[in-house]
Amino acid sequence: MSVRRTVLPSGLRIVTEEVSSVRSAAIGIWVNVGSRDETPATAGASHFLEHLLFKGTTRRNALEISSAIESVGGEMNAFTSKEYTCFYARVIDTDLPMAVDVISDLITSSIITALDVDAERKVVLEEIAMRDDDPSDLVHDLYAETYYGDTALGRHILGTIKSMNNMTRANVFNYYKKKYLPQDIVVSVAGNIKHKRVVAMVEEALSRDNFLDVQGAPVVRENTPIKRAKQGSVGLIHRPSEQAHMFYGMEGVTRTDNRRFAMGVLSAALGGGMSSRLFQEIREKRGLAYSVYAYTQQFAGSGQIGFYAGCNPSKAIEVVEIIREVLADVAVNGMNFEEIERAKGAVRGSLVLSQEDSGARMSRIGKSEIVYGSIMSFDEILTSVARVNEADIKAIASEYLTKTPTLALVGPFKSESKFEKVLAKGAH
Numbered sequence: 001m002s003v004r005r006t007v008l009p010s011g012l013r014i015v016t017e018e019v020s021s022v023r024s025a026a027i028g029i030w031v032n033v034g035s036r037d038e039t040p041a042t043a044g045a046s047h048f049l050e051h052l053l054f055k056g057t058t059r060r061n062a063l064e065i066s067s068a069i070e071s072v073g074g075e076m077n078a079f080t081s082k083e084y085t086c087f088y089a090r091v092i093d094t095d096l097p098m099a100v101d102v103i104s105d106l107i108t109s110s111i112i113t114a115l116d117v118d119a120e121r122k123v124v125l126e127e128i129a130m131r132d133d134d135p136s137d138l139v140h141d142l143y144a145e146t147y148y149g150d151t152a153l154g155r156h157i158l159g160t161i162k163s164m165n166n167m168t169r170a171n172v173f174n175y176y177k178k179k180y181l182p183q184d185i186v187v188s189v190a191g192n193i194k195h196k197r198v199v200a201m202v203e204e205a206l207s208r209d210n211f212l213d214v215q216g217a218p219v220v221r222e223n224t225p226i227k228r229a230k231q232g233s234v235g236l237i238h239r240p241s242e243q244a245h246m247f248y249g250m251e252g253v254t255r256t257d258n259r260r261f262a263m264g265v266l267s268a269a270l271g272g273g274m275s276s277r278l279f280q281e282i283r284e285k286r287g288l289a290y291s292v293y294a295y296t297q298q299f300a301g302s303g304q305i306g307f308y309a310g311c312n313p314s315k316a317i318e319v320v321e322i323i324r325e326v327l328a329d330v331a332v333n334g335m336n337f338e339e340i341e342r343a344k345g346a347v348r349g350s351l352v353l354s355q356e357d358s359g360a361r362m363s364r365i366g367k368s369e370i371v372y373g374s375i376m377s378f379d380e381i382l383t384s385v386a387r388v389n390e391a392d393i394k395a396i397a398s399e400y401l402t403k404t405p406t407l408a409l410v411g412p413f414k415s416e417s418k419f420e421k422v423l424a425k426g427a428h
Contacts, residue, residue: 003365003375004195008203010212011183015365015375016198017190019358025096025191026362028088029103030370032184032219035159036082036152036299041166044159045175047080048124048167053087053176054078055116057109058209060102068102076102080157083299084370090359093192097201100189104205107180114169121164128158135245135410136291136310138237143247143306143408146235153302181216182206188366191358232423234416235408244313244411248323249306250403253396255298255371261384262392263305263400267294269335269343269393270326271307277330277339278307281322288315288322305400313411320407320422331401334394347385351378 002018034046055062069076074091076099087106089099131137141156148154159167187206189198206212253263271278271294279292289311296305311319354360355378368375376384405423409416 003377005369005375006195006199008182008212010214011218012206012212013186013369014199014202015186015188015369016193016195017361017365018193018195019191019361022192022358023093024090024358025093025099025189025193026088026090026357026359027096027099027103028086028188028362028366029107030186030188030366031085031087031107031180032083032186032370033085033179034081034083035155035157037179037219038152038155040150040155041163042171042175043155043163044124044157045167045172046085046179047157047159048120048164049112049172049176050078050080050085050087051120051124052112052116052172053106053110055120056111056113057105058111059105059109065102065106068098072098074099082153082157084367086363086366088359088362090357090362096189096191096193096198100198100201101205104202104208107185108206108208108211110176112169112173112176117167117169117172121167124158124164125161128161128164131158135237135239135241135243136308139245139247139308139408139410142235142237142410143249143406146233146408147249147304147406148302153299178216179219181214181218182212183215183218186366186369188362188369190361190365232404232420233406234419234423235406236413236416236419237410238413239410240412241313241410243310244316244409244413245308245310246316246320246411247306247308247408248320248405249304249407250400250405252296252303252305252400253298254301254303256300257298257303258384259392259396260296260298260303261381262388262396263296263303264347265340265343265385265388266330266335266393266396267296267305268346269339270294270330272343272346275342277326277335278309278323281326282309282311282319286322288312288319313413316409316411316413317418317422320419321425324405324422324425327397327401330397332398334390334397337390340388340390340393344385344388348382351381351385 006014072095076089078087091099145154187202282292289309292309294307
């Protein structure tokens with residue numbers, strides 16, 4: 001793995017991976033700011049800013065930004081998470097200098113006019129409405145809100161209708177200037193590239209408007225436990241829908257916990273595919289749901305493991321009870337060798353297959369650097385997964401699958417009481 005790293009005097013980090021067998025290159029600029037860094041008054045500012053930076057800079061208008069990449073067959077986009085924001089583009093390798101210039105332009109020189117703020121506010125409100133109209137999406141935000149309560153991790157990435165309507169140009173522009181600082185930025189590039197050339201072009205592009213000279217207070221997140229809402233709580237949003245959507249979860253490991261590899265294997269074994277325990281029990285044996293899956297999330301100071309299912313509302317209680325019973329069984333008895341090896345194979349295979357293009361490689365090294373401050377080699381990651389054994393799964397399952405669960409539901413239910421009783425049965 002030809003991953004290299006350079007830290008500029010400003011603190012900005014550049015990481016690259018040379019993949020000489022491809023004809024593409026991908027760049028991502030990762031900013032260490034997300035929705036958990038907002039106050040209730042600025043809820044949604046990180047995501048709103050992600051939209052606004054594409055509206056125009058001192059050198060390009062919105063059409064010129066998008067057409068620069070699209071006219072060479074490239075792709076460009078951005079996303080916001082709880083802990084970081086990423087702007088990225090993927091192009092033919094010979095067009096990388098242009099892509100670096102365009103993406104850097106957004107970071108250093110966006111204007112953010114009052115007119116753009118008012119126009120893009122409507123777009124974000126439509127995005128909130130779209131989320132609210134999709135219960136399979138809404139249930140995840142409801143879960144975070146139920147699990148974390150009114151805390152930084154409990155608030156929605158999109159913000160609220162109220163916070164978006166109250167967001168002024170001054171609010172967003174000040175947030176931009178305060179949070180987008182060199183020491184909180186990672187530039188990751190992967191593909192048919194050379195590290196020295198990338199460093200030179202990034203340094204030139206980001207030095208515009210004296211950006212690399214800007215200083216401020218870096219984002220610091222303590223790895224202390226995050227305050228949680230009432231344990232065993234049920235969050236419910238009433239919707240007169242044909243299907244009930246649920247997310248059943250509990251505390252998991254934090255992002256710095258070395259057991260995150262074992263937790264990933266456990267999640268895959270429980271709900272990572274058609275051969276997983278929950279898929280077999282809920283869909284294959286009983287035909288109660290079409291979609292059943294599990295995933296883990298790790299943050300600074302917090303983590304979760306959770307399980308999603310969509311089913312007929314009349315079967316919702318039964319599905320929750322099956323999830324509870326399966327987790328209780330695994331917590332007591334662990335999993336057998338074949339189940340664990342199958343899950344490890346699935347995790348390893350998906351990791352390897354995900355690295356087939358330059359965009360995925362850029363994303364892996366960029367996310368690793370912004371989250372951990374270092375990059376594990378691909379072989380180190382695969383080795384860490386391979387080392388997970390039955391004892392590891394038994395230990396982590398007995399510790400975490402017995403934690404008091406939280407449940408989020410979107411569906412045609414009038415009351416949480418029946419579901420609270422089901423959760424109470426499994427409380428320890």
